[in-house]
Amino acid sequence: MGNFGIRRSYLAGTSLLALTAGLLSVPTTAARAQESASNSGDMVLEEITVTSRRRSESLQSVPAAVTAFSSQTIEDAGIERPSDFVALTPNVTLVETQNAGSSFIVIRGVSQARNSEPSVAVIIDGVQQVNPAQFNQELFDIEQIEVLKGPQGALYGRNAIGGAIVVTTKQPSDEIEGKVKVGMDSGPGYKAQASISGPVGQSDTLKFRLAGSFMDTDGYINNEYLDEEADPYKDFSLRGMLTWQASERFQMDLRGSMSELRTQAFYYNIVGDVNDTSLPVRVNNAGQNDRDMYTLSLRMNYDADWGTFTSVSAYDKLEEILTGDAFNFLPIEESFFNDFLGFDMNQSQYLDVEAWSQELRLTSNSDQRLRWIVGTYFIGTDRYISTGNMVDTGQGVFPVYREPSTNPLNPQATFLADSQDNFAWAVFGDVTYDITEDLEIDLSLRYDHDKREQTTLTPTQYLPNVPGFPAGATGDVRDRSFSEWQPKVTLRYNVSDDVSLYAGYSTGFRSGGFNQTGVGAVAFSNGIVGVNDIFEAEVAKTFEAGVKSSLMDRMMTLNASVFTTKSENSYFFVFLAANSTQNLGNVPEARLTGFELEGTLRPMAGLDLNFGLGYTDSKIKDFENPAYIGNEVPVLSRYTLNLGAQYHWDITDDVRGIMRVDYQRIGKTFWDVENSTVRRPVDLVDARIGVEWNDWSLTAWARNLFDERYNAEYSPGGFVFKAKPARYGIELSKRF
Structure with missing residues (x-):
């Protein structure tokens, strides 16, 4: 049945692709001539230029499955967080967790897990993010977002195994301009965003842009025990950019950003059915989730006669502390541990990551038959993580950073700590050649090498001691290297000026790494297979074909793609309650x-x-426990569907109305390798209505309009996190 299901879906997709291509190849000259006579310029869809292949080119000409959002679409759809644009992208889902630093993006079944390397490369203004905890943040003052599906390792390297997301912020302007936006929501809460841009003084070569965002809401999910909201949210983010056109050939961009987030965590429910949303949140410790992020980058471009030399240097710093209740997330008098041991537990996790990266790239001119890119990339990362359980004496929960708690109000019960020193480098190249005017071949190749070293910092008395497994010791060092060649080859054929076909093969690679010391022993003692102290690198090999078209005098676009991927050593997540580790x-x-x-x-x-x-x-083809062979891969939603409609109209000569509705359906979702927990399909509707006049706009909005109740996340062991209910708000903006 498993092989039949895969063949059936592949044949269905191939048939769909063939049918689409066949329909598109029918001559439409007469229809176009008739339509052209009546169509005015405002009937033509805007052409979107993307840079996902490190060159500027039309979205409809890129031989890849790409969904792009222009600045106008971002504004009209109210895209302010990653979940907003993911909801508008087919075969892409985002698992939002109550830990603000953990959101798992899934593209075509290639997923991410807690504390794992990302499954998708995220590039902001040409700088690749180094930590997945950076992804889930406020999006403001954004020019464009591009989502590429399928392995993109040939250009973006390790961890682009599922795809890539390219975000471009608004650039400094030639004249002083800006925007202010304020709003309120049903939390209740409020937000404010502002940007200003222009030349520095009277300079023609030095320009700046400064943008900021502040949001503060009481939350939407009630903690019945404490009689307060469990998910208050406060975020302050700031981004600055300075560009200097030193000469006609040389340009420098200096960019910096910071983000401070304050919210709460660890208010799970324990349920037997992932579709059960009836239980209220009843934790006795509100806990905390504080995350601070800082980035600084310098990009330099030198335009030579043959092309462009680019240097990108970046520094990233992330620090996050999580505290809250522990299993089973109930008040002390009702807790599992209190019933059997006479006391309850709470927990703390601390993460501290610093990274330095450097990319050097040579790019040929685009106006030639043979186009090429060559480059190299280096990144060094220092990462520290500690996790542990403390005895809950009813006096609250206190954060634990690098040393076990000695606080008598919160004595340490379990504690694990490790540091990692990682260094990775890569070389890459890409060649695109126009065989004829209508036939193009693109060849890419990248080699990534990732060396990782982990030092055990757990005090000896806290290290797991399981018979049959070697005992660890404080100061133990483990090291491992992971490397992979990542080729990509693509053919594109232009059937006409408005229709193109493409087909290709690509390989993606995600580094392996270390679970915390002793995790393998604890997993074994709990009867869990497939989890060890070291997890292996993941490799995905994908064949893909597609068609892209602009129809009806470019009043319509229609794109289709089919794919098949062989995944080796894909990740899955296991939470071990015995020592509060995420593995x-x-x-x-x-x-x-x-x-x-x-x-x-x-x-x-x-x-x-x-x-x-x-x-x-999806089908699991090999696993240590043969009972799981034939199951779906974890964190996979079988299908996604999104539908949207937007209407602009003139109310008066100076006032314009806008109305938009978006519908998203997420198919049933498999959460674990056992396939024992399957969430039913989820239906979500968002809506916006507003008016625009002169440089002002006023908009009312709703998220999850019909208040769909579902659990956003499930973790093995029955841990579920409620999704946000219906939210409503209003916002006012002014441009100047």
Whole structure:
């Protein structure tokens, strides 16, 4: 049945692709001639230029499955967080957790887990993020977002195994300009965002841009025991950019950003059914989730006659502390531990990451038949993590950083701490050649080498001691290297000026690493297979084909793609309540097969329609426990569907109305390798209505309009986290 299901989905996708290509190849000259006579300029869909292949090119000409959002779409759709644009992208889902620093993006079944390397490369203004905890943040003053599906390791390296997300912020302007936006929501809460940009003084060569965002809300999920909201949220973010055009050929960009987030964590429910949302939150410790992030980067471009030399240097710093209740997340008098041991537990986790990276790249001119890119990349990362349980005496929970607690109000019960010193380097190249005017071949190759060293900092008395496993010791050092060649080859053929076909093969790679010392022994003693102190690197090999088209005098776009991926050593997540550790295991082999179909249509002036459908069929082909062979891979939603409609109209000569509705359906989701927990499909509706006049706009909005109740996350052991209920708000903005 498993192989039949994969073949069936592959044949369905291939048939869909063939049908789409066949329909698109039918001559439409007469229809175009008739339509052209009546179509005005405002009927033509805007052309989006993307840079996902490190060059500027039309979205419809890129031989890859890419979903892009322009600055106008970002504003009209109210995109302010990653979950907002993910909801509009087929075959992409985002698992939001109550830990603000952990959100798991899943593309075509390639998923991320807690404390794992990212499954997707995230590039902001040309700088690749180094830690997955950086991804889930406020998006403000954004020019464009591009989502590439399928392995992108040939260009972006390790951890682009599922795809890449390219975010471009707004650039400094030639004249002073800015924007202010304020709003309120049903938390209750409020937000304020502002940006200002222009030349420095009277300079023609030195420009700046400064943007900031502040949000403060009481929250939406009630803690019944403490009679307060469990999820208050306060975020302050600031970003600055300085560009200097030193000469006609040389330009420098200096960018810096900071983000301070304050919220709460660890208010799970323990349920037997992942679809059960009836239990209220009843933790006696509100806990904390504090995250501070800082980035600084310098990009230099030198334009020579043959092309461009680019240097990108970056520094990243992230620090996060989590505290709160522990299993089973109930008041002391009702807790599991209190019933059997006479006391309750709480927990703390501390994460501290610093990274330095450098990329050097040579890019040929784009206006030639043979185009090429060569480069090298280096990154050094220092990472420290500690986790532990403390005895809950009813006096609250206190954060634990680098040393076990000695506080008599919160004595330490378990404690694990490790530091990692990682260094990775890569070399890469890309060649694109126009064989004919209509046929293009693109060849890419990248080699990544990642060396990791972990030092055990856990005091000896806290190290797990399981018979049959060697006892660890404070100061133990483990090291391991992971490396991989990542090739990519793509052919593109232009059927006409408006229709193109493409097909290709690519390999993606995600580094392996270390669970905390002693985890393998604890997992074994709890009967869990596939989890060891070291988890292996993951490799994905993908075949893909697609068609892209602009139809009806470019009033419509219709794109389709099919893919099949062989995944080796994909990650899965296991939480060990015995020592509050978050751990990774490997699925030796899995197969992922599916398709995407998406399009946009402007049937009349002012009305825009969009849709996207993605489907992924997965099967575990090899596993230590043979009972799991044939199961779906974990954290996979079988399909996604998104539909949207937006209408602009003139109320008066000076006032314009706008209305938008977006619908998203997330198919049933498999959470673990056992497939014992399957969440039912989820249906979400977002809506916006507003008016614009002169440089002002006023908008009312709703998220999860019909108050769909579901659990956003499930962790092995029955831990569930409630998704946010319906939220409403209003915002006012002014440009100057």
